[in-house]
Amino acid sequence: MKRVGSLVGLSFVLAAALLSISSCAKKDGVSGGTVVFALTGDIAALDPAQAYDFTTNPVVNCITEGLLRFSPTGALLPNLAEKWESPDPTTYIYTLRKGVKFQDGSPLTPEDVIFSLNRVRDKATASPLAWMLGSVKDIVKVDDSTIKIALSQSDAQFRYALATTAGHVISKAYYEAHKANFGKPDGGLLGTGPFKYVSWKAGSEIVLERFNDYWDKGNGAKVGRAVFKVVPEGATRVAGLKTGEIDATAILPLDLIAVAQKLANVDIQGVEGFTDDWVAFNTSRAPFDDPQLRKAVIYSFDSKSLLNAIVKDGGVAAGNQPVGPALWTYAKDTWQAYQSRAEGYAYDPAKAKAAIAASKHPKGAKGKILTDGDSLRINAAQAIQAGAKSIGVDLAIEKLSNEELTSRQFSGKRDYDIILGGWGSDYPDPAANVQPFLSSGLAGDGGSNFAVYKNKKVDALLDQQAVLADDAKRAELLIEALTIANADAPYIFIDHPKIFYASSKKIKGYTLSPIWYWDDLLRGVSKSK
């Protein structure tokens, strides 16, 4: 009887506890307060050489910094290097800022910089960022505050690399003292950034605290503590923003942005991204090796209705071009003129019928579309399928997990007819949205030429612009390459999706950039009570 009685009693206790426990927020005794940032997943490592995703970068960027950094519009700004010059196209000289300290108080030296860059280049590190420094021949110390980087060939986009995590500087001494567990929870990371590492509870949270001796007085950490919490479910992150348990988060699905916008205590920043929602035809095998068939499918696809229904103001129609207005970072007029004259293959059933009649498959064709469950992509796949059906092209949709879709996109096997994906440029340079899609050298394993598009003329133009210092001339060459490729229609570019950043109204000091993943999101950010 006694045992049974206590069991029944327990149920009442638990029920009472469930009803009576009210939220008693922990008192925050940290000066400047604590800012809580929600991540969509755990970080890969506390290591800039492994920071190449949307969860690892926000954390690592607080701890380590690059020689340069980007402005909100993508211009290069001095950072750990106070100035830099390029006396000739294969030489870059960086003058290091004086008085910069690591978070243990030791000074930043050229040796640390050279060590960090070479570590990213080293094959044994297996850094996903290694390609950014691919044209580097060697790096030498000139004097106590100067380093010189020699390139094996001129590289128009090299200048950006040192503003990314590939150019972040770690302490050489710290790395060598923590070789076995560097970047892991017990080994940590030492950099020059505004926050220093405190703890990492794998799968749950990473805690950083203010570094008081930061070189850029007044622009470092204004909050005392930064806590990064892992909250994969989007709806849960929105609930956390509402309750105040979360101060900021970077990635929300489109439908939840609409919900978060209605919250009285939340600010949403949105900017046009250096991004593309793309559809690639596999041009290396039948039936989509036929440009007329590709054009027929594009003309039959009503992308405008799709954008109105799904994307609304969450993106900008692309007019079938990979370079959106946000990415016209140089030669703006030239790009604008191109955009207005370029063939956009807008929805046109009559042109679709004419194109298929002129193709090698006037009686129709068959193929498969690969997509994942992303709301835009799955709807786009269905709209393409419906349009194609109207011209006798029978497309089957195969829905994959996001991981599998990613694997299939970058696998050298190229086993698909049509594949969908999203793209975000790593650099504020139009070439970063042209070359990856069109260069024939990138059709292999790990490459981003999803359409397996191969055109010698396009390759020559892309190679030519890649080594020029004159950006105006580069824009002309890029546009010439795009014009040729666009006539072959290897891709559909649906839209340039916007980037969103949600934060509590108490949080001030960050201006969202299209390449936010290279930013220290908490630098200079304050939290009011």
Next chain:
Amino acid sequence: MLSYFARRLLQLVPALFLASVAVFAIVRLSPSDPAILLAGGRQSSPATLAAIRAKYRLGESLPRQYLAWAGGALRGDLGESYRLKQSVSSMIAQRLPLTLQLILMSMLLSLAAAVPLGVIAAANKGSALDRIITAFALAALSSPVFLTGIVGILVFAYYLGWLPAFGSGEGFFENFRYLLLPSAALALNMLALSLRVTRNGMIEALGSNYVQTAIAKGLPRRSVLLKHALRNALIPLFTVAGLQIGFLLTGTVLVEYTFGIGGIGSLLVNGIQSSDYPVIQGATLFVVAFFLLVNLAVDLLYAAIDPRIRYS
């Protein structure tokens, strides 16, 4: 008894072996490519991919990869995570307390609701109350935890602000607050079976001779229900509860994802999302071993509770 225990332990060996082969094979049948995902899922060069494949021995033959992994697992070393570069064994050990607390709280919450409801339903067999309780249990069983979880977050965190929306705290007692919503979501899901077992056990017990005798002797109804009938009805519930711990362990996968709890379940999901073979294999093997051991423990304890059962 001791030889029975030894025999049961020995039976675990082939089961674990088969499980290890199965999880090893299934992970590799998955079409995702760990090298591409490790490269950030963005553009990379064949040289980068080759370096990653070499570093994680992805090019070696499958039997060699299996032997290397299984050999380590026998020594308690489940390998190193591709993505996090940490020992899988220690990752499991770090995350286990949180998941165990979640399981324990769900178990208690579900029993605390199921047993009284089951007794009430049995005592009022066939009445409207009985039907309402049964319908409630069925509805709770059929609502997926990610749905009840989100609804719970909306009501108790978003609108009422009583409980935290996500995450976990420090230590058992702070975690109690954080884990109430997720364990309630899990408990709702499990409640139906325990309720059904309690109800059926009670109905059977209430119809039995010894209960009829007790009633005939004029014992108070409350005493007959709780002392004579319930004690015997609880024995099958014990077995069911043991089995449910295993199911709970899999249930935590969805709940931990919804509530952003860093336990074994989210470890497994993260592993799958990044094709982190050692993590998927290690966590799955751990769950299988845990499930088998709990069942063994339940069987052994059964004998202790029910004097009619003797193992030899």
